[in-house]
Amino acid sequence: MISSKYDVVVIGSGPTGSVTARYAAENGASVLILERDREPGIPVRCAEGVSHNGIAPFIDIDQRWIASRIETAKLTAPNGESAYLYNNGIGYVLERRLFDNALAELACRNGAQLLTKANATGLVWKNNRISGVKYTHLGQKKEVLCDLVIGADGVESRVGRWAGIKTDVALKDIDTCVQYTMVDIKVEKDTIEFFFGTDISPGGYVWIFPKSEDTANVGIGISGHMATEKGPKYYLDNFVERHFPKGKITCRVYGGVTTAKTLKKIVKNNIMLVGDAARQVNPLTGGGIAQGMHAASIAGKIAAEAVKREDFSSQFLKKYRKEWDIRLGNIQNTMYSMKEKVINMSNDRFNRLVKVCQGIPRDEFSLKKLFTEAVKGDPKLILDIAKAFVVYKMK
Amino acid sequence: MIINRDLCDICGSCVAVCPADAIEISEFKVTILDEVCINCLKCIQVCPIKAIKEGN
Ligand SMILES: Cc1cc2nc3c(=O)[nH]c(=O)nc-3n(C[C@H](O)[C@H](O)[C@H](O)COP(=O)(O)OP(=O)(O)OC[C@H]3O[C@@H](n4cnc5c(N)ncnc54)[C@H](O)[C@@H]3O)c2cc1C
Ligand code: SF4
Ligand code: SF4
Numbered sequence: 001m002i003s004s005k006y007d008v009v010v011i012g013s014g015p016t017g018s019v020t021a022r023y024a025a026e027n028g029a030s031v032l033i034l035e036r037d038r039e040p041g042i043p044v045r046c047a048e049g050v051s052h053n054g055i056a057p058f059i060d061i062d063q064r065w066i067a068s069r070i071e072t073a074k075l076t077a078p079n080g081e082s083a084y085l086y087n088n089g090i091g092y093v094l095e096r097r098l099f100d101n102a103l104a105e106l107a108c109r110n111g112a113q114l115l116t117k118a119n120a121t122g123l124v125w126k127n128n129r130i131s132g133v134k135y136t137h138l139g140q141k142k143e144v145l146c147d148l149v150i151g152a153d154g155v156e157s158r159v160g161r162w163a164g165i166k167t168d169v170a171l172k173d174i175d176t177c178v179q180y181t182m183v184d185i186k187v188e189k190d191t192i193e194f195f196f197g198t199d200i201s202p203g204g205y206v207w208i209f210p211k212s213e214d215t216a217n218v219g220i221g222i223s224g225h226m227a228t229e230k231g232p233k234y235y236l237d238n239f240v241e242r243h244f245p246k247g248k249i250t251c252r253v254y255g256g257v258t259t260a261k262t263l264k265k266i267v268k269n270n271i272m273l274v275g276d277a278a279r280q281v282n283p284l285t286g287g288g289i290a291q292g293m294h295a296a297s298i299a300g301k302i303a304a305e306a307v308k309r310e311d312f313s314s315q316f317l318k319k320y321r322k323e324w325d326i327r328l329g330n331i332q333n334t335m336y337s338m339k340e341k342v343i344n345m346s347n348d349r350f351n352r353l354v355k356v357c358q359g360i361p362r363d364e365f366s367l368k369k370l371f372t373e374a375v376k377g378d379p380k381l382i383l384d385i386a387k388a389f390v391v392y393k394m395k
Numbered sequence: 396m397i398i399n400r401d402l403c404d405i406c407g408s409c410v411a412v413c414p415a416d417a418i419e420i421s422e423f424k425v426t427i428l429d430e431v432c433i434n435c436l437k438c439i440q441v442c443p444i445k446a447i448k449e450g451n
Contacts, residue, residue, distance in 0.1 A: 036422045045406060119421050156407020161416045168414045176408060176443045224412065224441045232443050254443040256408030 023300025054290025
């Protein structure tokens with residue numbers, strides 16, 4: 001049964017909504033999650049790549065939601081030359097639908113309630129205070145009261161806007177993406193691939209994330225400010241035509257990934273934003289799952305603390321912001337500066353970067369070695385190398 | 396702005412860039428409120444499938 005009042009209402013049951021709900025409920029808050037779709041995790045709008053270290057603190061790894069285990073990354077330069085990056089820890093290509101469901105189940109097991117087919121449409125205000133959420137459920141208009149609203153409503157977030165928080169991003173701070181899930185193609189199951197180049201993917205990259213020996217998510221993200229009439233589909237179709245002329249497409253998705261800094265404001269009285277809604281995505285890689293879950297673990301605990309203290313003021317909730325900046329927010333700012341450089345990187349630099357990587361034998365591959373080699377050959381490449389590594393490690 | 400609903404994938408990218416909060420989104424459809432829109436055209440540029448055109 002859904003009650004009429006909760007301590008906390010979370011809007012959205014993506015990874016960040018579910019993790020926030022779980023930590024808040026586990027620490028004593030009564031929590032309701034509203035999800036507008038029929039179940040968590042659909043439609044999947046994601047390349048599904050994560051690092052083991054990014055998600056392991058928040059959920060026990062379960063083979064049921066893992067499609068493939070990743071050990072290497074391969075970079076391909078505009079001139080067609082490739083290099084492998086070894087020794088960088090394990091990653092996974094997920095089954096996001098099952099992963100998101102597992103996280104929602106974890107939230108529910110820890111005491112949260114989930115209501116699907118519940119589309120939040122606005123906030124309830126009382127005496128100028130946010131005191132609940134308006135939503136529609138199975139064709140009916142409803143309201144639920146709460147002390148704290150958490151907007152975990154993804155890239156399309158409107159919750160912040162309802163509270164008067166500025167959430168829109170600049171065109172250069174969002175990648176416009178298309179992805180095909182393809183079958184009957186030949187891929188290396190333990191390797192994720194990235195293709196760079198101004199003619200291949202302006203200001204972004206093409207990815208191939210394998211789900212088995214003959215299936216993969218093949219997608220592209222191009223920087224919003226470089227997306228002319230052509231758009232990402234034009235570039236992806238070209239790529240697929242060249243690399244997988246015989247492959248078949250079983251799923252097409254379109255989407256946006258922000259490559260911004262975290263919003264200036266992610267809390268106000270009685271409200272917090274997490275995940276894509278707060279723009280807590282790695283700006284260099286577009287990876288938002290692990291980052292969002294990390295932010296959610298902080299937000300959920302602080303939400304529960306706020307409930308215990310009965311203090312929902314932005315003053316108190318700012319603890320979440322502080323903790324986020326210390327753990328990942330400041331790193332995100334560094335990534336953002338790198339992104340600003342990388343979107344303007346020339347084909348020639350990408351070519352040279354891959355060449356340096358090629359020069360290092362597999363068993364000697366390490367970031368340190370790469371730096372040493374780079375210094376010998378082309379000192380200016382160091383920064384670019386750091387970027388390339390980060391692409392792999394943080395996705 | 397006119398949205399071609401046969402093309403739109405309800406991905407929300409346009410909502411993320413709209414400076415005027417002129418775009419509403421549900422699980423079934425995206426709606427641009429002409430009276431709120433300030434014609435900045437950001438949504439047209441970001442849309443991955445080019446489902447938005449100028450006009451009303
Ligand atoms: C093409 C593409 C590829 C990507 N690849 C990767 C990748 O490989 N690795 C990675 O880490 N990240 C990737 N990302 C980013 C990643 O998908 C997001 O960062 C991640 O899903 C964010 O999680 P979230 O919980 O914040 O939001 P979401 O997962 O978007 O969840 C938001 C939820 O809120 C619900 N919702 C929205 N509005 C309302 C409302 N009004 N009422 C009720 N419910 C609502 C939605 O239905 C949804 O379930 C990719 C994104 C795209 C578009
Ligand atoms: S033109 Fe600008 S203001 Fe109008 S809907 Fe598109 S993004 Fe919003
Ligand atoms: S960006 Fe395009 S496809 Fe995505 S929701 Fe807006 S109109 Fe639809």
